[in-house]
Amino acid sequence: MENPKKHLLSAQIDLSKFSEANFIPATEDEKRQQDVMSESTTFFKDGMRKLFKNPLAVASLIVLACIILTIIVAPMIVPYRYEEILSVNGRRDKGAKNLAPFTYSEMEQKYIAEGGTRFPHIFGTDEQCRDYFIRVVYGTRISLSVGFFASIIVLIIGMLYGSISGYLGGRVDLIMMRIVDIIYSLPDMLIIILLKVVLDERLSFPAGSFLAKLGTSMVSLFIVFGLLYWVGMARLIRGQILSIKENEYILAARAIGASSGRIIRKHIIPNCLSVIIISTALQIPSAIFTESFLSFVGIGVKAPMPSLGSLANAAREGLQSYPYKLIFPALMICLIVLSLNLLGDGLRDAFDPKLRR
Amino acid sequence: MSEPLVEVKNLKQYFPVRSGMKTQMLKAVDDVSFTVGQGETLGLVGESGCGKTTVGRTLLRLYEPTAGEVRFDGELVTDKNIHAMRKQMQMVFQDPYSSLDPRMTVEDIIGEPLDVHHLCSGRKERREKILELMSYVGLNAEHARRYAHEFSGGQRQRIGIARALAVNPKFIVCDEPVSALDVSIQAQVINMFEELQEKLGVAYLFIAHDLLVVHHISRRIAVMYLGKIVEIADADELNEHPIHPYTESLLSAVPIPDPEITRARQRIILEGDVPSPLNMPSGCAFRTRCRYATEQCTRECPALSNRGGGHQVACWNR
Ligand SMILES: Nc1ncnc2c1ncn2[C@@H]1O[C@H](COP(=O)(O)OP(=O)(O)OP(=O)(O)O)[C@@H](O)[C@H]1O
Ligand SMILES: [Mg+2]
Numbered sequence: 281m282e283n284p285k286k287h288l289l290s291a292q293i294d295l296s297k298f299s300e301a302n303f304i305p306a307t308e309d310e311k312r313q314q315d316v317m318s319e320s321t322t323f324f325k326d327g328m329r330k331l332f333k334n335p336l337a338v339a340s341l342i343v344l345a346c347i348i349l350t351i352i353v354a355p356m357i358v359p360y361r362y363e364e365i366l367s368v369n370g371r372r373d374k375g376a377k378n379l380a381p382f383t384y385s386e387m388e389q390k391y392i393a394e395g396g397t398r399f400p401h402i403f404g405t406d407e408q409c410r411d412y413f414i415r416v417v418y419g420t421r422i423s424l425s426v427g428f429f430a431s432i433i434v435l436i437i438g439m440l441y442g443s444i445s446g447y448l449g450g451r452v453d454l455i456m457m458r459i460v461d462i463i464y465s466l467p468d469m470l471i472i473i474l475l476k477v478v479l480d481e482r483l484s485f486p487a488g489s490f491l492a493k494l495g496t497s498m499v500s501l502f503i504v505f506g507l508l509y510w511v512g513m514a515r516l517i518r519g520q521i522l523s524i525k526e527n528e529y530i531l532a533a534r535a536i537g538a539s540s541g542r543i544i545r546k547h548i549i550p551n552c553l554s555v556i557i558i559s560t561a562l563q564i565p566s567a568i569f570t571e572s573f574l575s576f577v578g579i580g581v582k583a584p585m586p587s588l589g590s591l592a593n594a595a596r597e598g599l600q601s602y603p604y605k606l607i608f609p610a611l612m613i614c615l616i617v618l619s620l621n622l623l624g625d626g627l628r629d630a631f632d633p634k635l636r637r
Numbered sequence: 638m639s640e641p642l643v644e645v646k647n648l649k650q651y652f653p654v655r656s657g658m659k660t661q662m663l664k665a666v667d668d669v670s671f672t673v674g675q676g677e678t679l680g681l682v683g684e685s686g687c688g689k690t691t692v693g694r695t696l697l698r699l700y701e702p703t704a705g706e707v708r709f710d711g712e713l714v715t716d717k718n719i720h721a722m723r724k725q726m727q728m729v730f731q732d733p734y735s736s737l738d739p740r741m742t743v744e745d746i747i748g749e750p751l752d753v754h755h756l757c758s759g760r761k762e763r764r765e766k767i768l769e770l771m772s773y774v775g776l777n778a779e780h781a782r783r784y785a786h787e788f789s790g791g792q793r794q795r796i797g798i799a800r801a802l803a804v805n806p807k808f809i810v811c812d813e814p815v816s817a818l819d820v821s822i823q824a825q826v827i828n829m830f831e832e833l834q835e836k837l838g839v840a841y842l843f844i845a846h847d848l849l850v851v852h853h854i855s856r857r858i859a860v861m862y863l864g865k866i867v868e869i870a871d872a873d874e875l876n877e878h879p880i881h882p883y884t885e886s887l888l889s890a891v892p893i894p895d896p897e898i899t900r901a902r903q904r905i906i907l908e909g910d911v912p913s914p915l916n917m918p919s920g921c922a923f924r925t926r927c928r929y930a931t932e933q934c935t936r937e938c939p940a941l942s943n944r945g946g947g948h949q950v951a952c953w954n955r
Pocket of ligand 1: 652653654663665683684685686687688689690691692731846914
C-alpha cells in the first residue's frame, strides 16, 4: 500500500507499519500471558513491599533492631550488674565515682598495672560508683518493655470495648461512648500521678510471684496506662467497625447465613487489622514518653531499677560537671520515640487502604 | 396453577427515623403482596427510593419485617428456620464494589456459603465446587486466588452471582444486579441470568429501575410506587396495556428504537416531585402527580383489584 503520510509531523497513521509482513502471530504462550492480569499479591505482601520502599521506615527499623540487639546482648558481655557498686578484688572502689567514658579509677589502674583485666566503662560511672553503660542498657530495657506491654494492655481493653460498642450499636453504644467521653475529659497527667501514688501504697503481691518480681511500681504503671489510655484506642476501633458494618459485604455474609461470630472473625477484624497494628505501633512511643516523664518527676520505677527517665533525672544534679550522663539516656529516648513514630507512619502509609493507589 | 414457590403477604417494613426530638415511622414498604412461581422471574420496577431493595431484604429477613409473612414452598419463613432457608433463598447485591470483602480471595468469597452450610467434606471437593461455580458464571479458574479489587465491575458481579449460586438455591433476589454496570456488560450479565435459569431452574425476583431490562427477563412485572405495588401483570400485557397512570408514564419514558412508534406515542411527563416517604399524601400516594386524580383518591387508598388475566391494578379511576 502507498504510504499516505506526506509531512514529517503529520499525525496521520503510517499504514505501512501495519502490513502483514511486520506481524508475527502470537504464540500460545504469549496469548496466555496476555490473559493473566497484574501479579496477584496478598494484602500483607503488598503492604510489606511498600514499607520496605520507604527509606525512613527502613532506617527506623534498623535503628530499632540495633537497640533491641544491644539490650539483649550487652548484659551477657558486660561483667557488671546494674545495681552493682564497683569493687576491685572484693574491696569497694571508692574512687570509681563519676568517671568519664572509657576511663579507669586509680584502684582499677593499679589492678591493671599488676596484670589484671578490667572491662572498660563505656559510658563512665555514676555518682554511686555503678557502671553507667549497663544502667542505660537496663533503663532502655525497662522503658521499651513498659511501652510495649502498656500498648498491649491498651490494645486489648480498647479492642474489646470498642468492638462491643461498635458492633452492638444503639443504646449500648451511646452509654459506652459517654463513659469514654468522661474519661477522655479528665486531665490525664493529674490522674496518672494521683493513681500512681495511691497504687504504689496499696499494691502488694505475694513474695516470689511474677508480679512481685516486676515490682509494684511497674505493675501500677501498667494499671495506670491500662485505665487511662485505652479510650483513644476504643474510639478508633469503634469508628472503624461502624464504617465497616455499613458495607454491603457484611449484609451479604448475613444473607449467606454466617453467624455474628463468623462475621466478626472473618470480615470485621481482618478489615480493621491494619488500623489496629498501626495505632498500636504509634501507642508505644507515647507510653515510653509518659513513663520517662513519670520517672523524671520521681514517681516512675523504684530505685535501684533504672529507667531512661530516672537516669535523666539523676543526671540533673551534676549537669554542669558531667553533661554526658544526661545526654546518653536522653539520646536513647529520642532515638526510640523517633524511630517508632517513623515506623508507625511508614506502616500507616503502607497498609492504610485509603491511601492505596 | 401449581403452588407458588414464594408467597409474600401484606409485607410491611417501617423504619424508625429520628428527626430532632420525635421519632417518625418511614414506611419504606407498606403492605406488599405478590407470588413468584417455580423457575419463573418476577420483575420489580420503580423509581429510586420507592423501596425495592427493602422489599428484597425484608423478604430474606435481612431486616426484621414490621408485619406480614413470607412463605417458601408453602412453609412460613420465621427466625427459627431462616438459617436453613438461606440455602434455598439467596441474594445478589446492587453494588458489586461494596458487596465483596476486599480482604478475601475469590475462592474464599464463593466458598463462604459452602463453609457456613457445611456443604463439602474436604478441601478437594470444596475447590472443585468453587471451580465449577466459577465456570458457570464465566470466570477464569486461574483467577480463584485473586482479590476482588483486581476485577472489573462485570467480573465482580459474576463473583457475587457465583456466591449466591453456591448453595444451589431455588430462589434468588437480584437487587439491581446490572445497574452499576456498563450497557455492553449489562447485556452479557442479563443473558447469563437467563442461561442459569434455564440450566438450574432457579426463580428470580429481579429488581431494576429500567423497564426495558425487566421486560426482557421477566415473565411478570410488578410496578412499585412509594412502598406500594400499584400494578402487576404479565410482562407483555403490562407493556401493551398499562392501566395505572404511573405505569403509563414509566412506559412512555422508555426509549424505543423505532421512530414511527416514538412519534405516534405521547410522552407523559409527571409533574411535581416524589413526595417524601416521611410525609405521604392521604389516600392514594400517587394522587399528587396523577392526571386522573379525583376527590375519592384523597380520601381512600385503592387496593389492588383484578382486571382479568392476572392483571392487578390499584387505581380508582382506570
Ligand atoms: N435501614 C434503613 N433505615 C432507615 N430508612 C431506610 C433504611 N433503608 C432504606 N430506607 C429508606 O427506605 C426507602 C426505600 O429505600 P430502598 O433502598 O428500598 O429504595 P430502592 O427502591 O432500592 O432505591 P434504589 O433504586 O435507589 O436502590 C428510602 O426512602 C430509604 O431512605
Ligand atoms: Mg435499591
